[in-house]
Amino acid sequence: MIRFESITKTYPDGTVAVDSLDLEAPSGQITVLVGPSGCGKTTSLRMINRMIEPTSGRIWLDDRDTGRIPAAELRRGIGYVIQHAGLFPHRTIIDNVATVPYLLGWDKKKARTRAAELLEQVGLPAHFAKRYPAQLSGGQQQRVGVARALAADPPVMLMDEPFSAVDPVVRDQLQDEFLRLQSELGKTIVFVTHDIDEAIKLGDQVAVLRVGGRLAQLATPAELLNRPVDAFVAGFVGRDRGYRALAFSTAGRLSTREEPTVRLGAPVPAGTDDADGWLLVVNDADEPQGWLKLGESGADGEVVTDAMLHRGGTLAHQGGSLRAALDAALSSPSGRGVVVEEDGRLAGSLTASEVLALIENPLPQPEPQP
Amino acid sequence: MILADSSSSSSPLHFWGYFLDHRAEDLRWLWDHTYLSLIPVVIGLVIALPLGWLSRRYGWLYPPMVSISGLLYTIPSIALFVMVPPLLGLKSLDPLQVPIALTVYSVALLVRVVADGLASVPEDVAQAATAVGYKRLSLLFRVELPIAVPVIAAGLRVATVSNVSMVAIAGTIGQENLGRLFDQGKQLSTTGPYYPPIVLGIVLCVLLALTFDLLIVFGTRMLTPWRRAVVGR
Structure with a gap:
């Protein structure tokens, strides 16, 4: 469980990126932060692993105050996936995936065995292990990015627009596989996107943020589509939200007619x-x-x-x-x-x-x- | 050689004969020239690494750092050689005179190169490295510097080759290295120009510079297998 306790981030020039945010990301679920640019979603995400320090407030990881955990130690226990994967260009795929195990001092053989397992788990062929990132397509690099984040089996994963730089067909496929992986692994995930469709597809709960870093609504996808709290959320969720909300209504046993x-x-x-x-x-x-x-x-x-x-x-x-x-x-x-x-x-x-x-x-x- | 009395011919092409006649001395000068060119680059890189890192990390340091190093480079090398002993309280023709002066030039050139090399690390890579839990020093040595190798190596090639030519200038004020050949050529040109030692000096300097250059190119290839993989995609 990750809990934001009145988190505020103000930059030296006076810009308020996040404004007294209270939010809880339950264990084993996907919490999506969504909103227009400037809503502080990425800032909020990066405050969890202390890439950015909050101006005030606290973030709790279960019962531990993240501000009191040494940054490097905290980060090694949190998987992190970003938009362009951010793979290390000078290391082979297998060594990229094994990064955190190496940092945690695992021996090389054990780390590589684990990395090979993960490559398989994210659907990459074993012969990719010896390649370098530049030899892979964007979608393949993103799979490696996910494998790297999972390598030390962290209970928490942070994902910052991980699928938005790949083409729509690949994105759809990556999203489906991500959901399949999550159903097996049950990680506590905070996921940032600007794409409301992605938020609705992936989120167990969705937090809509408005510009200036204020929480507009925190709800399940179905609730968000059916009962947006205000005009901003309704507008952001989109015009055909009624139609999309049908995706959350199961039809039951359809009585069909026989077709010649x-x-x-x-x-x-x-x-x-x-x-x-x-x-x-x-x-x-x-x-x-x-x-x-x-x-x-x-x-x-x-x-x-x-x-x-x-x-x-x-x-x-x-x-x-x-x-x-x-x-x-x-x-x-x-x-x-x-x-x-x-x-x-x-x-x-x-x-x-x-x-x-x-x-x-x-x-x-x-x-x-x- | 075909020529029996090669050292007496003043034709530029007779440098080889001149070399054979003064082999021991010339080889000693070649060796002196080699380490006098190399050591300043090595020390320069060691000093430039933290300075370059600082000017990358604290952006406001970069412009003054680049201006100062640019200015240092405009000091004529002969002037710097002459200034070093009185400034540092060394005697004239102290063996440290050349390495110290050339280290100044190497640092001036390499600070910028190191800063630019570190800047060549993609932002998302640096961010990912921090996020997986690299601490500052290991981030520098395990991620940033390896990725900066191509840029830094390009700077090392320039620094090394220009050092070869500047060491020769120190030879003309009496330091032992290939530059002495130019001095000899001048002194032997009593009745008319006497070319062989001058041409020999040029040839050996060029060969030395080419050798350094090839070694650095080869070393860079060894350190960056990942770049060839990109080409062979």
């Missing part, structure tokens, strides 16, 4: 009585592949091939969110959203108006998962 299908490789059926002419194509495992527009390509009796398919639609999973269900319906060329079982087999379909009906009159359902 045709198998890939089977002949196109002659005139179907389905009026709109869209037919769902599945493979041998009964997994949806795409839509076929009857009468558009291929004469009657021709074999259904990959090339004939319209693949526009996303898939919703049974037990997934209402947002995914609505998105499946809205993105489907036929207007019917495709729902699959957990194992990927077709469950059926439903339309956008059916999802809207569910939003207006939710099914009685068990407590949403935390």
Whole structure:
């Protein structure tokens, strides 16, 4: 647990970066600090490991006052990941990862064994060990940065915009893997970002800060989207927050309609009585592949091939969110959203108006998962 | 050599014959020249490291440090050689005269080089190093200086090579080194110009400078395998 106790940071020129901040980051959870530039989020983060000393107030790490722990000792017990990874260019990947173990005086063999484990854990091939940082892509460097922060297994991790310098596809992937890692490791994490979508995706709780370093709202992502405390938070969270909030509403068991299908490789059926002419194509495992527009390509009796398919639609999973269900319906060329079982087999379909009906009159359902 | 009486020819090309005739003396001067060029760079670097670090760490020190070292460099070397003994209470032609004067130049050049080298360490790397728990001294020696090696090595090349030429100037006021060959050339030019010792001095100085330069380039390569890895990406 990390606790800010009326922390203020004033710079010599009079700028107030953080203004009497009280905040608690619970153990084993991800607390995201988010806000526009100048809101003091990075300053707040760096006060935790004393890269910046507060002007007044105290920061507690469990029951220890961080101001009383020697800075270097404190930092070796806190993982730190920054935007451009900040890897040591003159050291190999494996030695970069082993940095903190070396500093803690582990013997070289043990430190390297541990570093090799971590490379694997963050999804990097073993032969990267002997390379230098400049030989890796930005996304790969960032994985090494995460591995380095985890090397001595610190209970606390500080992350300062770690994924914002990589391209969107890689960022999404890194975020997913980060959540997977965290579900295994259960670290106490403070994460800084300016991207509200990232905050909502990653945070167990999100602290929105306003310019001048004042806490505007501390809440779970769902609460933030549903009940922003004021106009600033509402504006910052964004215009389509209602739609995004659906991501936190589980749909329960969707009642879908049965969808006529045709198998890939089977002949196109002659005139179907389905009026709109869209037919769902599945493979041998009964997994949806795409839509076929009857009468558009291929004469009657021709074999259904990959090339004939319209693949526009996303898939919703049974037990997934209402947002995914609505998105499946809205993105489907036929207007019917495709729902699959957990194992990927077709469950059926439903339309956008059916999802809207569910939003207006939710099914009685068990407590949403935390 | 083909020429039987090589030392009597005044052709510039006969420097080799001159060398063979005065081998013991010339080799001794070459050796003197070698350590007189090198020692000031080594001592200069040792002094410049803390000064460069300070002017990097306390930004306000950098401009005066650079101005003062620039000014020192404008003092003609011959003047500095002559000034050192009276200023420090040494006798004329004291063996310390040359090393002390050249150390002043080396420090002047290298303070800036060290400060710029440390400034070449990317901000996020320095920040990450602090955040993982390096203390100030180990941060300098384990992270910042290794990354600054290419910049500092470039400065060392300049300092070493210019020292080779300045040591020679001390030879003309009587210090034992390759500069004495120029003095000899002048003294032997009684009836007409006598080139062999002068050309020999130039050739040996250039070879010495080239050797130092190659050694520093080679040493830099050994210390920075990570830079080649970047090129070979």
